[in-house]
Amino acid sequence: MGPLIPCIIAGGAGTRLWPVSREALPKPFMRLPDGESLLQKTFKRAALLPDVDQLLTVTNRDVFFRTLDDYRTCMPSDLTLDFILEPFGRNTAPAIAAAALHIAQRYGSDAHVLILPADHLITDITAFQHAVERARHLADQGWLVTFGIQPTRPETGFGYIETGSALGSDGFKVTGFIEKPDCVKAQQFLEGGLHLWNSGMFCMRVDSFLQELQEHAPQILTAISHCLAHSQLFEGSQQRHLELDSQTFALNQDISIDYALMERSKKVAVVPCKLGWSDIGSWQAVRELSPTDRHGNQCVGEHVLHDVHNCYIDSSSRLVAGVGLKDLVIIDTPDALLVADAGRTQDVKYIAQALKQQGHDAYRLHRSVMRPWGSYSVLEEGPGFKLKRIVVKPHGALSLQLHRHRSEHWIVVSGTAQVTNGDQQFMLGRNESTFIKPGRQHRLVNPTDDELVMFEVQCGDYVGEDDIVRFNDRYGRTEIP
Amino acid sequence: MGPLIPCIIAGGAGTRLWPVSREALPKPFMRLPDGESLLQKTFKRAALLPDVDQLLTVTNRDVFFRTLDDYRTCMPSDLTLDFILEPFGRNTAPAIAAAALHIAQRYGSDAHVLILPADHLITDITAFQHAVERARHLADQGWLVTFGIQPTRPETGFGYIETGSALGSDGFKVTGFIEKPDCVKAQQFLEGGLHLWNSGMFCMRVDSFLQELQEHAPQILTAISHCLAHSQLFEGSQQRHLELDSQTFALNQDISIDYALMERSKKVAVVPCKLGWSDIGSWQAVRELSPTDRHGNQCVGEHVLHDVHNCYIDSSSRLVAGVGLKDLVIIDTPDALLVADAGRTQDVKYIAQALKQQGHDAYRLHRSVMRPWGSYSVLEEGPGFKLKRIVVKPHGALSLQLHRHRSEHWIVVSGTAQVTNGDQQFMLGRNESTFIKPGRQHRLVNPTDDELVMFEVQCGDYVGEDDIVRFNDRYGRTEIP
Numbered sequence: 001m002g003p004l005i006p007c008i009i010a011g012g013a014g015t016r017l018w019p020v021s022r023e024a025l026p027k028p029f030m031r032l033p034d035g036e037s038l039l040q041k042t043f044k045r046a047a048l049l050p051d052v053d054q055l056l057t058v059t060n061r062d063v064f065f066r067t068l069d070d071y072r073t074c075m076p077s078d079l080t081l082d083f084i085l086e087p088f089g090r091n092t093a094p095a096i097a098a099a100a101l102h103i104a105q106r107y108g109s110d111a112h113v114l115i116l117p118a119d120h121l122i123t124d125i126t127a128f129q130h131a132v133e134r135a136r137h138l139a140d141q142g143w144l145v146t147f148g149i150q151p152t153r154p155e156t157g158f159g160y161i162e163t164g165s166a167l168g169s170d171g172f173k174v175t176g177f178i179e180k181p182d183c184v185k186a187q188q189f190l191e192g193g194l195h196l197w198n199s200g201m202f203c204m205r206v207d208s209f210l211q212e213l214q215e216h217a218p219q220i221l222t223a224i225s226h227c228l229a230h231s232q233l234f235e236g237s238q239q240r241h242l243e244l245d246s247q248t249f250a251l252n253q254d255i256s257i258d259y260a261l262m263e264r265s266k267k268v269a270v271v272p273c274k275l276g277w278s279d280i281g282s283w284q285a286v287r288e289l290s291p292t293d294r295h296g297n298q299c300v301g302e303h304v305l306h307d308v309h310n311c312y313i314d315s316s317s318r319l320v321a322g323v324g325l326k327d328l329v330i331i332d333t334p335d336a337l338l339v340a341d342a343g344r345t346q347d348v349k350y351i352a353q354a355l356k357q358q359g360h361d362a363y364r365l366h367r368s369v370m371r372p373w374g375s376y377s378v379l380e381e382g383p384g385f386k387l388k389r390i391v392v393k394p395h396g397a398l399s400l401q402l403h404r405h406r407s408e409h410w411i412v413v414s415g416t417a418q419v420t421n422g423d424q425q426f427m428l429g430r431n432e433s434t435f436i437k438p439g440r441q442h443r444l445v446n447p448t449d450d451e452l453v454m455f456e457v458q459c460g461d462y463v464g465e466d467d468i469v470r471f472n473d474r475y476g477r478t479e480i481p
Numbered sequence: 482m483g484p485l486i487p488c489i490i491a492g493g494a495g496t497r498l499w500p501v502s503r504e505a506l507p508k509p510f511m512r513l514p515d516g517e518s519l520l521q522k523t524f525k526r527a528a529l530l531p532d533v534d535q536l537l538t539v540t541n542r543d544v545f546f547r548t549l550d551d552y553r554t555c556m557p558s559d560l561t562l563d564f565i566l567e568p569f570g571r572n573t574a575p576a577i578a579a580a581a582l583h584i585a586q587r588y589g590s591d592a593h594v595l596i597l598p599a600d601h602l603i604t605d606i607t608a609f610q611h612a613v614e615r616a617r618h619l620a621d622q623g624w625l626v627t628f629g630i631q632p633t634r635p636e637t638g639f640g641y642i643e644t645g646s647a648l649g650s651d652g653f654k655v656t657g658f659i660e661k662p663d664c665v666k667a668q669q670f671l672e673g674g675l676h677l678w679n680s681g682m683f684c685m686r687v688d689s690f691l692q693e694l695q696e697h698a699p700q701i702l703t704a705i706s707h708c709l710a711h712s713q714l715f716e717g718s719q720q721r722h723l724e725l726d727s728q729t730f731a732l733n734q735d736i737s738i739d740y741a742l743m744e745r746s747k748k749v750a751v752v753p754c755k756l757g758w759s760d761i762g763s764w765q766a767v768r769e770l771s772p773t774d775r776h777g778n779q780c781v782g783e784h785v786l787h788d789v790h791n792c793y794i795d796s797s798s799r800l801v802a803g804v805g806l807k808d809l810v811i812i813d814t815p816d817a818l819l820v821a822d823a824g825r826t827q828d829v830k831y832i833a834q835a836l837k838q839q840g841h842d843a844y845r846l847h848r849s850v851m852r853p854w855g856s857y858s859v860l861e862e863g864p865g866f867k868l869k870r871i872v873v874k875p876h877g878a879l880s881l882q883l884h885r886h887r888s889e890h891w892i893v894v895s896g897t898a899q900v901t902n903g904d905q906q907f908m909l910g911r912n913e914s915t916f917i918k919p920g921r922q923h924r925l926v927n928p929t930d931d932e933l934v935m936f937e938v939q940c941g942d943y944v945g946e947d948d949i950v951r952f953n954d955r956y957g958r959t960e961i962p
Contacts, residue, residue: 306831323828323831323832325820325822328820337802337811351802379861387894409890455936457914459894460912
């Protein structure tokens with residue numbers, strides 16, 4: 001049997017989990033009540049599989065460094081990390097096709113790819129490992145194997161897989177995929193016992209997959225091959241990433257692998273499983289992860305409640321007071337607040353949609369913006385000024401840059417900065433400051449093992465983020481005008 | 482007839498209007514939807530009365546400068562302002578007794594005092610003026626005149642006044658005061674037509690009042706006279722204030738004028754009136770001041786709503802999203818959020834009480850703290866540092882001061898500062914900064930007609946507000962250790 005290459009697909013906007021999940025830092029990065037992200041859990045699940053030495057991740061290039069940060073805290077030291085970085089989302093078909101071609105080339109066409117979306121939760125790791133084992137048996141026989149979750153309720157929000165004849169003791173032939181059914185159908189599915197929830201996970205030999213793709217959706221294979229030929233590979237010691245070329249990637253169809261291939265191929269099998277699976281598809285699903293107090297409430301953060309029952313309150317930085325409330329979800333973030341009926345949390349997507357239509361920043365960005373070197377948060381903004389908190393990771397470095405329209409005052413409050421300010425280079429410790437004139441080249445580096453925290457006051461006739469000229473950037477973001 | 486001296490009583494915590502009303506800046510200062518505070522409305526109501534040349538205010542000394550700010554924006558230039566400043570609250574009896582003694586001494590014992598609490602709203606100014614006219618007729622005959630509001634509902638949250646025989650066409654003799662009744666009694670009062678809501682306003686000749694007080698509560702008169710004898714008067718050109726001595730004021734009984742005198746005296750009359758009166762006693766009462774949209778919602782600030790009805794949402798600085806909500810009040814402030822059932826807004830007082838018991842800052846203080854010279858807001862706080870926004874009013878000045886444990890970095894982002902930093906004095910314009918070492922005397926003055934806005938980053942082993950030594954303060958806050 002060929003080697004097993006888990007492939008984490010870290011996409012999806014997770015709009016129903018707004019305001020915590022936003023386009024620029026979506027659902028896979030969301031911290032669950034235990035402090036781990038769905039992405040970290042997916043990573044650990046993959047890394048714990050027997051005989052896994054390498055792991056591929058397909059994700060958006062904007063969250064690459066954040067993904068590395070998430071992995072780093074739970075990475076076994078001997079694992080090789082491969083990344084395919086998308087310039088934007090094109091659904092799962094191009095992503096999985098790229099992964100398969102990449103794996104075939106690097107690990108041989110008999111390799112098994114295990115597609116693992118990072119937007120759901122699996123709590124029964126042993127059951128997961130057994131399911132993967134069974135899937136590999138079937139994959140080795142040329143089947144494109146899906147994982148079907150035993151339904152526990154007449155859910156209308158998921159797709160279903162219809163099982164046909166048995167394939168030994170490992171699984172079943174798939175006779176059909178059914179998109180989100182209505183209530184009546186969902187109830188029939190639950191009672192009939194022939195239908196399983198489509199988890200979005202797959203296990204396949206890459207040669208079988210590519211052959212089926214060639215037969216049923218050759219245009220996808222052609223488009224992604226063309227893109228790969230134009231893309232650049234960056235090799236590091238323990239990590240390499242393939243940055244997909246945006247011009248040729250844009251030519252790929254925006255289509256799911258289910259629709260492009262699985263619904264057409266005759267070689268699709270399913271492994272039925274119970275994995276303690278949850279799609280964490282809404283705040284209601286998130287709250288089910290925490291125990292309730294004696295009033296049925298689940299609260300994170302400071303709160304004072306009077307006659308409040310069955311509410312979920314998540315507020316990391318502000319005091320929340322409730323009076324006479326029942327069945328509400330209250331999610332408080334620095335720049336946006338959500339209050340929703342607990343039975344209507346699916347509809348939070350309409351809020352996200354409305355914000356997207358308005359072109360509102362709160363659809364895309366959090367108040368704290370992640371960067372390869374750390375993060376910044378805009379604390380105040382007014383006519384001609386902006387105040388930021390800047391946190392630089394140990395050994396992180398901002399690019400050598402200049403601004404045409406603004407000055408910057410830097411004041412370090414924690415850690416030590418190595419500063420380039422025009423011709424001068426010096427260290428700036430806690431309680432020290434420097435002033436950077438407009439047009440002057442400057443750079444901020446954290447040369448230490450501790451986090452650097454500083455405040456930056458910007459003043460100028462224009463203080464937009466796009467007033468930046470980068471000369472030298474260790475994260476490949478240089479653009480000399 | 483003696484002169485009319487309106488006396489504004491600006492007290493009361495307004496705990497049911499938390500988190501906007503807090504101990505240090507309570508209900509009278511709250512902005513209503515039209516942008517004016519209850520205090521400003523009370524001031525204008527008083528100033529618009531015929532033949533009013535002077536106005537007395539009894540308030541807490543901590544809000545003196547904020548009161549002056551509120552008055553300044555609506556002050557007729559020829560009005561003389563008198564203040565009696567309490568070191569802490571002792572209910573209405575000592576406050577009104579002090580006012581009466583002060584007025585008797587300054588304007589003669591035939592002067593009429595018109596007691597006007599600043600914690601309610603009156604929308605019909607003409608009706609108010611007519612009521613005052615009738616009250617003055619009765620006061621001139623020696624009656625202690627109350628103002629009774631015609632009930633419009635069986636309210637159980639107010640005190641009631643029972644009317645007796647008519648006193649000409651101006652009013653009625655009062656036969657009794659009834660504390661907050663139960664539902665049945667309140668319904669009887671509403672139907673019987675003999676009971677009026679006690680508005681807390683009074684009109685009295687000071688000699689009649691002092692005589693009745695001497696007869697029914699002589700201990701109150703003795704205690705407050707003793708306090709006045711120990712208190713200091715500060716005279717300005719258009720404004721003077723009497724600062725009550727805290728040691729002797731503490732000896733006063735904490736008691737309302739109703740309980741101490743009105744319920745005992747036989748000389749109490751009432752002028753029935755309809756004034757468009759509201760006690761603004763809860764968020765439900767506040768929301769009644771604004772029109773609703775077609776979904777029955779009233780929203781202040783940015784919001785995105787999906788199937789939200791009959792909700793009141795007030796958020797000045799954050800985006801609020803609602804999904805599937807009905808009959809809620811959502812009040813968002815920089816450091817605290819209230820979500821309450823619209824029918825239960827009276828119970829918000831329990832939240833305030835709980836915070837008071839915990840000794841929580843959010844009971845007493847807002848994130849923006851008012852000072853005689855302007856205001857400051859703590860934007861961030863961490864181990865050994867604090868970040869503040871400081872706003873100095875035109876011609877405002879902070880005291881000459883020093884800190885033993887912290888340095889300060891000042892960066893001006895709007896306006897011009899005149900800075901004393903040790904031996905040096907200089908001007909600091911927008912986009913300029915200075916650094917103040919621990920132990921160095923410094924002062925910040927805004928010498929211009931425009932507001933000064935700056936950020937202050939404090940660093941030190943201790944950054945508490947009490948690390949301050951004041952050498953010279955134009956607001957009388959000097960304490961040389």
